[in-house]
Amino acid sequence: MFGPLPGAVRLLDAGSGAGALTSAFVSHCCRKGSDVRCIDATLYELDEDILGTLGATLQECEDRCANAGILFTYTVNQTDFILEMSARLTGDLFAKPPPLFDAAIANPPYRKIGTESAERHALRSVGIETSNLYTGFIALIQRLLAPQGQLVAITPRSFCNGPYFRPFREELLRHVGLRRIHLFESRQAAFREDHVLQENIIFHAIKSSEQPREMLISSSSGEHDGDISETIFPFTDIVHPSDAGKFIHIPATAKHASAKHAMDGLGSSLASLGVSVSTGRVVDFRLRGALRKEPEPGTVPLLYPCHFNGGAVHWPKAESRKPNAILHNEETRQWLVPAGVYLLTKRFTSTAERRRLVACLFDPEQVTANWLGIENHLNYFHTDGHGLERSLAVGLYAFLNSTIVDQYFRRFSGHTQVNATDLRALKYPSQAALRAMGCDPAVLTLPQEGIDELVAKHLHVRR
Ligand SMILES: C[S@@+](CC[C@H](N)C(=O)[O-])C[C@H]1O[C@@H](n2cnc3c(N)ncnc32)[C@H](O)[C@@H]1O
Secondary structure, X not given: OOOOOOOEEEEEEEOOOOOHHHHHHHHHHHOOOOOOOEEEEEEEOOOHHHHHHHHHHHHHHHHHHHHOOOEEEEEXXXXXXXXXXXXXXXXXXXXXXXXXXXXXXXXXXOOEOOOOOXXXXXXXXXXXXXXXXXXXXXXXXXXXXXXXXXXXXXXXXXXXXXXXXXXXXXXXXXXXEEEEEEEEOOOOOOOHHHOOOOOEEEXXXXXXXXXXXXXXXXXXXXXXXXXXXXXXXXXXXHOOOOOOOOOOOOOOHHHHHHHHHHHHOOOEOOHHHOOEEEEOOEOHHHOHHHEEOOOOOOEEEEEOHHHEEOOEEOOOOOOOOOOOEEEOOOOOHHHEEEOOOEEEEEOEOOOOOOOOOOEEEEOOOOOOOOEEEEEOOEEEEEEOOEOOOHHHHHHHHHHHOOHHHHHHHHHHOOOOEOOHHHHHHOOEOOHHHHHHHHOOHHHHHOOHHHHHHHHHHXXXXXO
């Protein structure tokens, strides 16, 4: 991933282990056409047991460089990178000044660091507030880069979103320009042996206060020999200019591209299916006096996301924090819908949830009522304010819960909110295809794999 390098490269490999990354960097510089004539590598590694292997790797690097006409020198520091560099960066009169590097390659250690740990104190002393060792490493490495110095690192994806990593993202994006991100789409493949279950990325960044106009996003499954798909995105698709949280969005291009292909083949709009989607009309805090914790005479069911239970609505919910019912009277009737088969989707999902779009069927055969309240955190699909024909509703259930739709949705929606307008803008399968998917009620109990198979079969998508 490195771009053009200077003739003499000062290389940093912090947390070098056995030196695999320095060795890869050396291979890169030894290839034909490289201008690099001299590499001075500085390595940090705490683990005493690995130093012998590291020494052998570096000797082998020196030999390869010699054959390629490159001078290779190195220093191995068996010291704590965090503690040493934090001390050197404080500008303490008695500490050695920090070194500068033209290139850094890193696969830093991943471990949570407690608020009172030595690492946390050290990082805090140079203004870095972060809760994981790997972001501590990256924050320090970034500061050690010369102007236009380059960093290539493999890390978990976790720093790209969430409030905890926000200060880290702000500092990173202030000082380095992102050039490329590669996403391993499988959470399992890269670190299978280590039982580390997380998505990992490799990113390339350059020390500079400017972000590029466009950047390359690539992705692969993480399996050996997996195909790599690449797409260029405007930088504003990756970090939205108006996003104060500075989330770094990474479209998973391989899956997204095939989802787009499948969706492009669909010809129906929601309107052409005779179906509408609206946001639940009961805004609970405005109707507080009409809400009831449990159903009682004169009330009708009030549905919230908490009533979703697998494919179907389970109502009433015992010991629910949300009210189960709403009074049915002159005042509330305008906010209610007549009983019928409705397909409901959550408007908000947590990032932990597997899909952005979560759909669930309301079946009047399971819940006896003449009218219903649908709360504002839900969207509902209906026909002119009435229920849907059952097989159509179940077909929509399968389609909206499919991985294809989820991937398609993620391409353009960086956030976890799904509005009725987003659902109106989607393209849908034909009535016939939806009904065919929905004719078997067992669809509601299918696992994800089963839903995806069913949808792929009816949309004629190769899986
Ligand atoms: C995830 S491993 C990566 C090893 C190697 N870079 C690779 O990619 O194969 C992280 C390495 O950092 C070392 N390490 C952990 N904490 C460290 C610290 N505070 N200072 C220096 N090295 C550290 C570990 O011993 C381990 O070898």
